[in-house]
Amino acid sequence: MEKGNIKISMAVIRRLPKYRRYLEELLDKGIDRISSRELSKIIGFTASQIRQDLNNFGGFGQQGYGYNVAALYEEIGKILGLDNRYSTIIVGAGNLGQAIANYTNFEKSGFIPKAMFDINPRLIGLRIRDIEVMDSDKMEEYIKENNIDIGIICTNKERAQDVADQLIRSNIKGIWNFAPTDLDIPENVMTENVHLSESLYTLSFLLKHNSLE
Template structure:
């Protein structure tokens, strides 16, 4: 089973991390094969949707056997770009920035938090879980010297856009945005918004409509 060169639609890409998470768990539990029907029961997707998603990048199951768990996991691992390392910085050394820097899952997949940046003189110069905190004025120099790929924004809403602009000027092309605003950035900069409030409000909606 090999991934092909066909471009995968973003709707499938959005589901790939979930596939990868479930397949990683199955692999760690010793499963060697899995059918689309079994996956559907675990993931809350239909079996036909799963087959369609996996077929879109050349991961075809075997009739009467299903998918080889390790092999499918490896294909999705590479498709997600996890076959290469990524170097990240966190902008904003507050509680959220500290929590993200402490997340072990990143290291397990070759995503390394190299430094944090802030303008608070009480935070600058400190080290959190081995991650140094520098002043924002050194961001451009640090990014270029350390070939940083990704910036994780954890700053207040009021300065979110201006800080994002500053990040873009360093040449970083990937931004994970925890600031609750819609950033306006060049087309060649890839943004992944993580809006905690939106997720929480969706949950409160579901709870309020099940009473």
């Protein structure tokens, strides 16, 4: 990613949500300001890393004062695009799709679920938190008519690429993929893959090698 003439690495971008989460906790505790050194003790990054990361976007801190917690929280939200609202659909109305539909924090952050889609006739017509499950055959038309920004794929891996192709044909802007497979996606469609099994297997590795030590 580039901001002006500065190229910002994905590693920095992936740290921003963590900054925002810890800043929200500080706000809940009524803390108004914090130094990079104090923040480093809480978040686990070095103070220099924090300053370097934030300087990519303007810095926001004042020498001798530190960071205004509320202002930094708001600015990071803007950097992450959370001052926008995104219309989303969920493809796959099984357990995972229903769990995402029921998670209201996404909606509070501006990701608004408009509809769900599935090929299972037993699921079509159901309403999950007032979100209707529709026939997947109607998905492309629905996306175009309702200006949907993000498609969330919660299908099995066998269906995932076909679903992604449908989303791409419908001019979707972003795909959040929970299917356990890598998708062939054009560069103009932003994609974030969430491989739950890989995360679990990493934990298994850590547990195994910790016990060996």
